[in-house]
Amino acid sequence: MSELPVFRYHPDPVGTGSIEATEDTCEFCDLPRGWRYTANIYAEEEFETVCPWCIADGPSPCTTHP
Template sequence: MLPTFKYHPNPIETGAIKESDAICECCSEGRGYIYTASIYSSEEVEAICPWCIADGSAAEKFDGSFSDDYPLIDDGIAPEIIDVVTKRTPGFSSWQQEVWLSCCNDACEFHGDASISDVKEMTLDVFQAAFEDRSLTVDFLSEFKRHYAPGGNPAIYKWICGQCGSVRYYADFT
């Protein structure tokens, strides 16, 4: 059974963890799963198992992190929460530097790419907030909804607040 990640509850669904017979470079074991996104480290690391992420040993061994702490620091999130997100939680692949969202003085849960139905239900305000651009128009949103595909460019990532349950989105593109 995979470890549980509070802030990334479905890492197999999001593609951050996949089945693999690779040997973890941290614990030297083959556990059947491997992390697929980046570890930010001065060392070149190819294979890390989810257990070494969950217990913090991979971040410690490689003096690395799995996501950027700046967005959470900027939002005033407590250092112990930032540590869990950046050093004990699988990150995710994005077009640019990933941005981990927060709400209610806590990091949000990452739920991967927004679904087509998520995007179809977006209001203009939600869409503008995701892109951090209040100049986007209803016409642009309508066109975007027609062509959006999960995993595409631009990407829209879905986040859920573990405190209040609100759903938030963040857009990323090349």
């Protein structure tokens, strides 16, 4: 698994359960990153698996889907 991106206002997302390990592929960037965001994502489309990199760096489900 890759090292997680840093979230300035959420320094321990794994510890709080906001990010968890997964074998699923991110539905947004289509990469098997090994981690997924567990909380609700407010977007027009529904996503089950979004990696922390799409949230931290974009693209994100809040922008136009490729």
